[in-house]
Amino acid sequence: MIKKAWFQLSVTILSIILIFFVMVPIVKLVFGSSPELLVNTAKEKEVYSTILLTFKASLAATLLSLILGIPLAYFLARADFSAKVIIEGIINLPVIIPHTAAGIALLTVYGNNFFLGKFFNLFGISFVGRFAGIVVAMMFVGIPFLLNDTLEGFKSIDPRLEKVSRSLGASPAQTFFKIALPLNSSHIISGSLMMWAIGLSEFGAVVIMAYHPMTAPVLIYERFASFGLKYSRPIAAIMVIASLIIFIILRLVNNRIGMFQRDREESL
Amino acid sequence: MIKLKNIRKKLSDFTINNINLNVKKGEYLVILGPTGTGKTILLELIAGLIKADHGQIFFDDKNVSSYPPEDRKVGMVYQDYMLFPHLNVKDNIAFGLNIKGVKDNKIKSEVQDIVELFSIDNLLSRNVRTLSGGEQQRVALARALITSPQVLLLDEPLSALDPSTKESFQTELKKIHNKLKTTTLHVTHDFKEALALADRIAVMNEGKIVQIGSADEIFKKPANNFVANFIDSKNIFSVKKIRNNVVQIEGKNSLINISVIGFCKNKANIVIRPENIIISNEKFTSTALNCFKGEIKHIVDKIFYLEVMIDIGVEVFAYITKQSYKKIDIFQGKEVYITFKASSVHIY
Numbered sequence: 001m002i003k004k005a006w007f008q009l010s011v012t013i014l015s016i017i018l019i020f021f022v023m024v025p026i027v028k029l030v031f032g033s034s035p036e037l038l039v040n041t042a043k044e045k046e047v048y049s050t051i052l053l054t055f056k057a058s059l060a061a062t063l064l065s066l067i068l069g070i071p072l073a074y075f076l077a078r079a080d081f082s083a084k085v086i087i088e089g090i091i092n093l094p095v096i097i098p099h100t101a102a103g104i105a106l107l108t109v110y111g112n113n114f115f116l117g118k119f120f121n122l123f124g125i126s127f128v129g130r131f132a133g134i135v136v137a138m139m140f141v142g143i144p145f146l147l148n149d150t151l152e153g154f155k156s157i158d159p160r161l162e163k164v165s166r167s168l169g170a171s172p173a174q175t176f177f178k179i180a181l182p183l184n185s186s187h188i189i190s191g192s193l194m195m196w197a198i199g200l201s202e203f204g205a206v207v208i209m210a211y212h213p214m215t216a217p218v219l220i221y222e223r224f225a226s227f228g229l230k231y232s233r234p235i236a237a238i239m240v241i242a243s244l245i246i247f248i249i250l251r252l253v254n255n256r257i258g259m260f261q262r263d264r265e266e267s268l
Numbered sequence: 269m270i271k272l273k274n275i276r277k278k279l280s281d282f283t284i285n286n287i288n289l290n291v292k293k294g295e296y297l298v299i300l301g302p303t304g305t306g307k308t309i310l311l312e313l314i315a316g317l318i319k320a321d322h323g324q325i326f327f328d329d330k331n332v333s334s335y336p337p338e339d340r341k342v343g344m345v346y347q348d349y350m351l352f353p354h355l356n357v358k359d360n361i362a363f364g365l366n367i368k369g370v371k372d373n374k375i376k377s378e379v380q381d382i383v384e385l386f387s388i389d390n391l392l393s394r395n396v397r398t399l400s401g402g403e404q405q406r407v408a409l410a411r412a413l414i415t416s417p418q419v420l421l422l423d424e425p426l427s428a429l430d431p432s433t434k435e436s437f438q439t440e441l442k443k444i445h446n447k448l449k450t451t452t453l454h455v456t457h458d459f460k461e462a463l464a465l466a467d468r469i470a471v472m473n474e475g476k477i478v479q480i481g482s483a484d485e486i487f488k489k490p491a492n493n494f495v496a497n498f499i500d501s502k503n504i505f506s507v508k509k510i511r512n513n514v515v516q517i518e519g520k521n522s523l524i525n526i527s528v529i530g531f532c533k534n535k536a537n538i539v540i541r542p543e544n545i546i547i548s549n550e551k552f553t554s555t556a557l558n559c560f561k562g563e564i565k566h567i568v569d570k571i572f573y574l575e576v577m578i579d580i581g582v583e584v585f586a587y588i589t590k591q592s593y594k595k596i597d598i599f600q601g602k603e604v605y606i607t608f609k610a611s612s613v614h615i616y
Binding site: 158160161163164165166167168169170171174178179182183 | 312315316317336337338340341342343344346350352353354363364367368411412415421
């Protein structure tokens with residue numbers, strides 16, 4: 001009895017410590033500035049245009065990754081070949097390398113003097129110090145989160161559902177769009193949200209590809225480095241509040257789809 | 269109608285080996301065999317869901333070996349139904365017609381016809397997750413049959429049902445087959461299910477078809493020890509030929525001569541169905557050539573009949589009715605006679 005109480009007490013205390021660890025700095029950040037200061041900061045053109053740019057770049061990175069990532073995840077979930085493990089490992093590389101190193105790596109490929117940079121220059125697209133560079137950096141660091149969730153979702157769909165679809169006359173493409181994709185919607189949305197969030201907070205890779213135009217994390221850093229905590233804190237607080245509001249809304253939407261998905265998994 | 273010619277398929281841990289099979293138009297063929305013997309793979313090969321390494325598949329004399337599944341016109345029903353969980357009952361059933369671009373009013377009337385056939389018209393707007401096993405099974409069959417497939421492939425369709433639902437669905441399945449006459453291949457490991465439904469049975473073992481024939485043929489004349497054991501033949505013995513129409517079993521302490529009819533190799537196996545063995549208290553004169561004295565070792569109540577094991581030097585099983593049991597008053601340890609005709613002994 002005493003042993004059981006000790007265990008429950010330890011679990012509770014450790015959990016509370018962790019929740020405080022995450023919550024306290026965020027609460028302190030949000031409530032550390034007066035509402036007037038937050039409103040005035042949000043009204044600054046540089047601040048709101050930077051936040052808007054950050055959201056737009058992350059959204060663009062996520063949408064591009066969806067177009068490229070869903071087919072790859074589907075292929076990896078269904079195909080059976082020996083190099084599959086290697087490909088899955090490569091996909092996860094951006095998670096383990098320092099993001100500044102990722103930025104340098106991207107610069108050596110998409111920089112104006114490097115091969116992909118030169119190639120895209122032919123079409124009038126350049127990356128260094130451009131919106132496209134921010135998108136590429138966000139894609140690079142965020143795509144593992146989208147891919148892993150999507151891959152997991154496709155793996156959880158019984159291949160026999162697709163076999164039945166084929167036997168009923170559906171082509172591979174029809175089977176993908178009418179069976180696999182709708183059944184994986186919850187995982188895809190969840191992975192997309194995660195990737196979008198990673199994009200919003202990305203600093204290391206973005207700052208190397210494009211110091212300007214500034215994303216919110218870069219602006220926060222610049223204000224901190226140039227003017228100190230007092231001037232960087234309100235922007236950071238606004239970014240946290242804006243992200244929280246959007247994420248809560250999207251999570252609510254996703255939870256509705258998730259409820260359907262869980263029911264489906266239970267029924268299988 | 270369906271012809272499989274030298275079909276071979278090697279998977280990582282399993283091989284389908286040289287399958288040859290002819291299924292007549294409108295026939296109900298049951299593929300019977302234990303789990304893991306390649307029955308489902310065979311169905312998926314016919315459906316085109318797996319490509320054979322070697323051999324050809326013909327539908328109505330047309331070689332469909334290279335056809336993708338969507339061009340083969342098959343209906344496939346898996347053991348756990350595989351209803352599309354994001355679609356309701358109506359959309360599940362109409363899936364095949366929607367894919368083919370059939371007009372809405374035609375789909376509506378076709379769906380109505382098929383749901384009436386399966387008595388599921390009250391389920392149309394239901395979410396498939398809320399259906400019982402039997403209802404799911406009906407929806408899966410309706411979905412497979414609405415496209416009028418050339419062949420219906422059923423992979424253990426009754427094994428997930430409870431015994432009473434299974435029995436009633438078995439009857440319904442037979443009735444629907446008699447009405448639609450769709451050529452059907454039904455995979456199962458349950459011999460009773462095969463007996464109840466099949467026009468013919470193909471027995472599979474380790475990726476090969478080891479015997480094909482009517483239920484009666486399989487039951488009375490198993491082709492080998494595997495089939496005999498699988499259909500629970502009970503009295504299977506290795507024998508050697510003594511002379512024409514007489515074989516010998518080596519018993520525990522004696523040699524037992526059995527009269528048989530037909531050709532026998534020098535070394536062979538015989539099987540005697542337990543229901544063909546008569547137990548009596550006294551030896552009696554009859555046309556049956558085989559009569560042996562033995563001791564009853566045990567009697568097991570099988571609810572509808574009794575299984576009696578008699579030791580005649582080898583252990584022999586006989587089935588008797590409960591009325592017979594009362595009439596001849598037998599018990600464990602009692603000495604009795606067993607009698608069976610030479611024609612009841614199947615040699616292979």
